[in-house]
Structure formats: structure tokens, C-alpha cells
Amino acid sequence: MRDLFLYAEKCKKELDRLKIRYAQNIVFAVNTRAKTRLGVCKKSGDKYKIEIAYALLDEKTDEQLLYDTLFHEILHTCRGCMKHTGRWKELAEKVNTACGCNITRTTEGDILPDSLVQKPKYRVVCPTCGEVFERYKRSPLIDDPGRYRCGKCKGSLKSARIFKAV
Numbered sequence: 001m002r003d004l005f006l007y008a009e010k011c012k013k014e015l016d017r018l019k020i021r022y023a024q025n026i027v028f029a030v031n032t033r034a035k036t037r038l039g040v041c042k043k044s045g046d047k048y049k050i051e052i053a054y055a056l057l058d059e060k061t062d063e064q065l066l067y068d069t070l071f072h073e074i075l076h077t078c079r080g081c082m083k084h085t086g087r088w089k090e091l092a093e094k095v096n097t098a099c100g101c102n103i104t105r106t107t108e109g110d111i112l113p114d115s116l117v118q119k120p121k122y123r124v125v126c127p128t129c130g131e132v133f134e135r136y137k138r139s140p141l142i143d144d145p146g147r148y149r150c151g152k153c154k155g156s157l158k159s160a161r162i163f164k165a166v
């Protein structure tokens with residue numbers, strides 16, 4: 001597991017070196033629920049919160065993707081940089097050139113590479129309406145679907161088909 005704060009500090013040092021002024025009040029957090037988004041920068045008042053997908057902190061993930069995402073989000077905290085055009089774009093290009101990064105406007109909101117997306121282990125198919133429920137781990141629904149009703153049609157899941165990913 002990588003230390004997000006250590007990586008954030010490294011990125012900030014690089015930006016200091018390039019004399020790019022980012023916000024001083026940024027909170028960094030790991031988003032364990034994000035299944036598709038690499039990172040996001042939220043502004044509230046004059047404070048910023050940058051959330052980075054848990055998958056990027058996995059040692060198996062390409063380290064560069066973590067750097068790119070961090071730079072992308074930190075640059076959003078620069079003055080006039082909440083959009084992916086104009087000043088943000090200029091600064092992103094500056095960092096790309098200086099640090100060999102590949103910061104793109106699609107880094108954020110981008111779909112996580114397939115290899116990083118946790119795949120559901122179980123699929124439960126409603127026998128009445130065909131709605132599919134995905135579960136990432138074994139749960140009471142998997143063990144005893146008869147106790148549950150479909151969230152969509154409210155029908156019993158008693159005879160639901162359960163598929164287990166191999």
C-alpha cells in the first residue's frame with residue numbers, strides 16, 4: 001500500500017520547483033468506494049479536498065498513473081483552474097514537459113483500467129424481472145436468496161439464479 005501523503009508531497013515539491021502556485025489548504029483522502037474514478041478535486045469555500053482511488057495506491061498499479069492523477073487534481077486548486085481548459089491546460093502541459101508526466105484532461109472521471117476494477121464475484125438474477133444484482137463478496141443474499149425480495153419488482157428471489165465468477 002502506497003502512502004498517499006508521501007506521493008502528494010512529492011508532487012507538491014515538483015510544483016514548487018516549477019513555481020506553480022497551488023492551494024495551501026488541500027486535504028488528501030483515499031476513496032475506497034470509487035470503482036471507476038481515478039481522482040476528484042472538490043472545492044468548498046476556500047478549501048479543497050482531493051480524493052484518490054484506492055486502486056492507485058496498490059503497489060501493483062503503475063506508479064506514473066498515481067503521479068499523473070495527483071498532478072491533475074492539485075492543478076485544479078491553482079487560481080482559475082477548475083476547468084480543463086485555459087490556465088489548467090497550460091500548467092498541465094508545463095508539468096508534462098518538465099516531469100515526463102502524461103496529465104490529460106481525462107485523467108479524472110476517466111474509467112479505471114480494467115485490471116484495476118474489482119470484479120463482482122457473484123451475480124444474482126431476479127427470476128421475475130431479470131434484474132441483476134452484483135456482489136463483491138459472499139453475503140446472506142448469496143447464501144439464502146429466498147429471504148430477500150428484488151429491489152426492482154419486489155418479487156421473491158427464492159428461485160433466483162446465482163452465478164459465481166470464476
Ligand SMILES: [Zn+2]
Pocket residue numbers: 072073076084105108
Ligand atoms: Zn480534472
Ligand SMILES: [Zn+2]
Pocket residue numbers: 126127128129130131150151152153154155
Ligand atoms: Zn425483479
